[in-house]
Amino acid sequence: MAYGEKVIEHYENPRNIGSMDKESSDVGTGLVGAPACGDVMKLQIKVNGDGIIEDAKFKTFGCGSAIASSSLVTEWVKGKTLDEAGEIKNTKIAQHLALPPVKIHCSVLAEDAIKAAISDYRTKSEVVEVVSGARELVSEQAAE
Amino acid sequence: MLTESNIKLPIYMDYQATTPMDPRALEKMLPFFTEAYGNPHSRSHSFGWDAEEAVEKARAQVASLIGAVPKEIVFTSGATESNNLALKGVSRFYKDRRDEIVTVVTEHKCVLDACRHLEQEEGMKVTYLPVETNGLVDLDRLREAVTEHTAIVSVMAVNNEIGVIQPMVEIGQICREKGAFFHTDAAQAAGKIELDVNAMNIDLMSISSHKMYGPKGIGALYVRRKPRVRLQAMINGGGQERGMRSGTLSPALCVGFGTACALCEADMGKDNEHISRLADRLYKGLTERLDDVILNGDRDQRFPGNLNLSFSFVEGESLMMGMRDVAVSSGSACTSASLEPSYVLRALGVEEEMAHTSIRMGIGRMTTESEIDYVIATIIEHVNKLRAMSPLWEMAQDGIDLRSVKWSEH
Numbered sequence: 001m002a003y004g005e006k007v008i009e010h011y012e013n014p015r016n017i018g019s020m021d022k023e024s025s026d027v028g029t030g031l032v033g034a035p036a037c038g039d040v041m042k043l044q045i046k047v048n049g050d051g052i053i054e055d056a057k058f059k060t061f062g063c064g065s066a067i068a069s070s071s072l073v074t075e076w077v078k079g080k081t082l083d084e085a086g087e088i089k090n091t092k093i094a095q096h097l098a099l100p101p102v103k104i105h106c107s108v109l110a111e112d113a114i115k116a117a118i119s120d121y122r123t124k125s126e127v128v129e130v131v132s133g134a135r136e137l138v139s140e141q142a143a144e
Numbered sequence: 145m146l147t148e149s150n151i152k153l154p155i156y157m158d159y160q161a162t163t164p165m166d167p168r169a170l171e172k173m174l175p176f177f178t179e180a181y182g183n184p185h186s187r188s189h190s191f192g193w194d195a196e197e198a199v200e201k202a203r204a205q206v207a208s209l210i211g212a213v214p215k216e217i218v219f220t221s222g223a224t225e226s227n228n229l230a231l232k233g234v235s236r237f238y239k240d241r242r243d244e245i246v247t248v249v250t251e252h253k254c255v256l257d258a259c260r261h262l263e264q265e266e267g268m269k270v271t272y273l274p275v276e277t278n279g280l281v282d283l284d285r286l287r288e289a290v291t292e293h294t295a296i297v298s299v300m301a302v303n304n305e306i307g308v309i310q311p312m313v314e315i316g317q318i319c320r321e322k323g324a325f326f327h328t329d330a331a332q333a334a335g336k337i338e339l340d341v342n343a344m345n346i347d348l349m350s351i352s353s354h355k356m357y358g359p360k361g362i363g364a365l366y367v368r369r370k371p372r373v374r375l376q377a378m379i380n381g382g383g384q385e386r387g388m389r390s391g392t393l394s395p396a397l398c399v400g401f402g403t404a405c406a407l408c409e410a411d412m413g414k415d416n417e418h419i420s421r422l423a424d425r426l427y428k429g430l431t432e433r434l435d436d437v438i439l440n441g442d443r444d445q446r447f448p449g450n451l452n453l454s455f456s457f458v459e460g461e462s463l464m465m466g467m468r469d470v471a472v473s474s475g476s477a478c479t480s481a482s483l484e485p486s487y488v489l490r491a492l493g494v495e496e497e498m499a500h501t502s503i504r505m506g507i508g509r510m511t512t513e514s515e516i517d518y519v520i521a522t523i524i525e526h527v528n529k530l531r532a533m534s535p536l537w538e539m540a541q542d543g544i545d546l547r548s549v550k551w552s553e554h
Contacts, residue, residue: 003465011465017533034551035497035536038459038485042535059535063461067533112552 028121159506202402226350233375306441307450316345335408358404
């Protein structure tokens with residue numbers, strides 16, 4: 001199969017490969033896909049106090065189009081709010097990389113990875129809020 | 145240090161798909177396009193006689209390679225036609241007495257598809273035998289499956305994806321005992337390993353010219369004369385090829401094919417020594433410097449010129465994309481439109497995730513040692529690069545059992 005120029009470019013110079021501490025409260029991790037299907041994407045976002053994604057990292061097991069899709073979305077999510085990042089659609093990814101129909105599922109997976117990372121971050125920060133809220137309550141009671 | 149200067153890129157390592165022509169075979173063909181252009185079936189002039197003589201010499205060369213007599217060789221367009229003619233021709237002729245076919249799940253698509261057709265459209269009953277994890281057929285199961293109703297047993301000699309060699313002698317014996325015809329698809333085997341139709345009790349054999357350094361567009365079906373195998377022709381016409389395959393033969397293609405057979409017969413020892421040495425070098429070069437590389441198919445019962453390896457945690461297509469100046473093929477889903485990983489690897493019980501990481505490397509007469517060294521270096525570089533970006537490799541290094549992870553299948 002012949003690849004599009006942008007897919008080759010991302011494959012040869014992937015952006016933002018790496019991992020962040022998934023236990024950290026400001027990091028959201030999305031792990032989507034399955035080895036049996038031939039593609040697994042791990043996408044991580046680091047969110048600052050203003051709710052802006054300030055960093056993103058990925059690791060992908062999959063074909064060139066899957067690698068390119070995940071590399072591309074790490075670029076796109078940086079600087080966005082969680083809501084803005086959550087609106088990235090697979091069709092835009094596929095269009096940007098000129099993916100052929102048989103590779104559309106790679107862009108779908110990249111969209112799923114963003115959503116999963118956002119959802120992981122939100123779940124974690126809710127827990128943090130609840131925990132810190134409880135702590136305040138406890139310390140208030142102790143003060144009384 | 146490896147330099148690219150002494151290597152011509154891209155490097156061809158897909159010898160199971162096709163082989164380059166041996167220049168010695170091409171040279172013999174050329175006059176039959178220009179000077180000796182007669183129709184070999186013309187009986188009234190020297191143009192025809194000369195062409196016929198060349199065709200008959202080629203037929204004898206094909207026969208000699210497999211221990212047959214020339215009259216038993218039917219020229220066809222290639223192994224796909226030969227496989228169709230063997231299966232459909234025999235089934236249609238013997239259906240009233242014997243209406244069963246026995247074959248194996250790892251056969252080439254054209255055998256499986258022809259069987260499927262005979263099953264769905266023509267009332268044949270087909271048994272598809274499984275294989276062991278080494279890719280070989282279980283002879284006890286085969287013995288059970290072949291009955292007095294079996295018209296034809298079709299088992300390939302060398303598998304195109306993993307290179308394993310099926311036990312030809314034993315299968316031939318079983319078929320002879322039960323009175324069923326033994327057909328073998330020898331597209332990947334002829335000219336590469338010793339084949340003898342009498343020692344192996346083979347009744348029909350499909351051969352392809354372009355897998356053994358001959359021209360594309362021609363092949364042969366060996367059809368035994370004693371005891372005689374009869375078949376119904378698929379192509380009707382002037383009654384050429386003893387009525388089994390009408391149509392004017394191409395003397396140029398026959399001559400190229402015949403010469404390729406003669407060269408394979410003469411050089412088989414030398415070819416195999418060369419191929420085995422390079423295959424060992426490739427396998428050792430990769431496995432000594434990379435962990436988690438798995439050989440698919442039996443380790444010993446194999447044609448060495450086919451090395452099918454799984455590079456764990458690295459998806460096959462992405463690896464091929466990295467080594468773009470090396471022509472190989474992958475069992476990964478992504479190379480096919482279906483997105484299903486190789487049915488051959490799946491039949492061996494190779495798990496889907498491992499099937500996605502497989503690469504088939506073909507080594508042949510024209511492969512050189514410096515090409516092998518270049519390929520080793522390229523693969524190691526790209527496997528390491530892709531593992532560094534593989535979440536599966538990272539998890540495995542962290543001691544996570546990938547089977548314990550709940551994946552979101554899509």
